[in-house]
Amino acid sequence: MSKKQKVSVIGLGYVGLPLALRAAERGYEVVGYDPDRDKVASINEGQSPFEDDFVSELLPKYPIKASEKEDVLRESDIVLICVPTPVDEMQNPIYDYVVSAAAAAARNLRSGALVVLESTVNPGVSEEIVLPIFEKKGLQVGRDFFLAHCPERINPGDPKWNVGNIPRVVGAFTEEGASRAVKFYRSIVDAPIKAMKSIREAEAVKVVENSFRDINIAFVNELAQSFDRLGIDIVDVIDGAATKPFAFLPHYPSCGVGGHCIPVDPYYLIEYAKKAGFDHRFMRAAR
Ligand SMILES: NC(=O)c1ccc[n+]([C@@H]2O[C@H](COP(=O)([O-])OP(=O)(O)OC[C@H]3O[C@@H](n4cnc5c(N)ncnc54)[C@H](O)[C@@H]3O)[C@@H](O)[C@H]2O)c1
Known part of the structure; x- marks a missing residue:
């Protein structure tokens, strides 16, 4: 890299902070914007604000500049949006964080910059x-800036898979946007980067992945309850089924899904499809 490109990360949480550090490790000048003052102070002191071995290892080696002021985003070549996408008590998607992050990016945008949404969203x-x-x-996309989506797949705390080795998919609005986004991710990820047909397909990938997991876990947990009454050992059955070398993916019974993503993400598709008149009955039943 001749002159260091400037990468800004909006939202320095479980997704944004490892990503920022990986970009810094790969030679980019990296800044982070997050309104959480304590988080910003901790990062600037070289302390991970949460437990994460990957972050704790890289932060002292590749210090990044964190700020609770959005003007840190100015003059960025690449802006990565990694803010929360939760649901409300009625399971409706809350887009407020994405809206305010995009507004901050737009207010501080440098001409020709690439903006990538990494947060999990519906198509x-x-x-x-x-x-x-x-x-x-x-601002016109493809002329004044480029816009892409690259859904994050990180599994915090995973000793094997991290932001540097998980394959990614990318979708963008214009061909140049797609090729710039693919080029950037190839520079920080040592794994295949697949360009999707469009940004909508890229958005759909992540919701499908997490809904797939949600449905499979619900299915095996239902089987566990039924087999308990029928006197059948569910784990033995799954182990048996897993000997089939194709068309079966073993899932084992558990207390159910938890965390921020799997119980939430299916609702992004369920609610969006509802607006188009489609009822995802199967996905709803798995919830
Ligand atoms: N945590 C995971 O395992 C994981 C994995 C894959 C994808 N995701 C997705 O990635 C996105 C981020 O998740 P996360 O786990 O990093 O969330 P997080 O809560 O750990 O971090 C989000 C950060 O964004 C900050 N923030 C909120 N609004 C902001 C704004 N307007 N501008 C700047 N910063 C703002 C918050 O202060 C917080 O520090 C979500 O869409 C989530 O579904 C999460």
């Missing part, structure tokens, strides 16, 4: 929510 969010925020400022 349509980049086009219907994120893009208009930039357009309202008179």
Whole structure:
């Protein structure tokens, strides 16, 4: 790299902070913007704000500049949005964090920059929510900036899979946006980067992955309850089924899904499809 490219990360949580450090490790100048003052202070002191071996190892070696002020985003070549996408008590997606992060990116955008949404979203969010925020400022995608989506797949605490070795998919609005995004991810990830047909397909990948997991876990947990009454050992059955070398993926019974993602992400698709008149009955039943 001749002149160091500047990468900004919006949202320095479980997704954003490892990503920022990986980019720093790969030679980018990296800054992070997060309104959480304590988190910012901890990062600037070289202390991980949460337990994460990957972060604790890289932070002292590759210090990044964190700030709770959005002007740190100025002059960035690449802006990565890694903010929360939760649901409310009625299971409706909350897009507020994505909206405010995109607005901050738009206010501080350098001409020609690449903006990538990494947060988990339903298909349509980049086009219907994120893009208009930039357009309202008179910024045209493909001319003034590039917009892509690369859903994050990190599994915090995983000793094997991390931001540097998990394959990624990328979708963008224009060909140049896609090729810039693929080039960036190839520079920080030592694994295949697949360019999707469009940004909507890239958005759908992540919701499908997590819904697939949700449905399979619900299925095996239902089997566990039924087999308990029938006097059948579910683990022995799954082990048996897993000897089939194709078309079976073993899942084992557990207390059910937890965490931030699997119980939440299916609702992003369920609610979005509802607006188009489609009822994801199967996905709802798994919840
Ligand atoms: N944690 C995971 O295992 C995981 C894995 C894959 C994908 N994801 C997805 O990645 C996204 C981020 O998840 P996370 O786990 O890193 O969340 P997190 O809560 O750990 O971190 C998000 C950070 O964003 C900050 N933030 C909120 N609003 C902001 C704004 N407007 N501008 C700047 N910063 C802002 C918060 O202060 C917080 O530090 C979500 O969409 C999530 O579904 C998470």
